[in-house]
Amino acid sequence: MCSPLVWTPELDALVLAGHAAGTRPEELGHEAELPAGTAAAFRSLVRRRPDREPLEYITGRATLFGLEFEVGEGTFIPRVHSEAMVGQAPDRCPDGPLRVVDLCTGSGALALAVGALRPGSDITGVDISASAVQWAKRNADGCAPGSQARSTSSKGTWPTRGC
């Protein structure tokens, strides 16, 4: 069912099965049977992968630094190699809550993950894309209510559109 262009078909299938069943893939396991009524949903999710729709767009979720973020069409999927930056950034700052401004924030994941390491931080995400800003706002509401996400102009005269 999966094209050879999907590099990790078993893992992807497991993640999608977990998503269809409303459970974590690691709780499902390779030999598990899907709960009744979820097979059709699973099949329709699997059919989207051979067209190279990102797994995270299909599930609507991405993980960074142990935190879960909402992602989808119109925003960048945070990459696992960004975790090093998230881990090191606070080490270069004074102790206590930080003022974090994340230019080109995308989903807001990096800034919000830094904020999670330093509770009470003031976090502002900035992005030129209104769509990305919407995702960042959703994630800010989910992870850090009260934090801000703003959009900029392409020339960097930011912020021009408060959200």
Ligand SMILES: C[S@@+](CC[C@H](N)C(=O)[O-])C[C@H]1O[C@@H](n2cnc3c(N)ncnc32)[C@H](O)[C@@H]1O
């Ligand atoms: C590769 S994504 C990275 C997103 C995020 N930092 C991450 O690592 O998950 C780059 C982001 O920069 C934004 N961007 C590009 N040019 C920009 C500009 N001039 N001002 C603000 N944001 C910009 C894009 O809209 C996009 O969301």
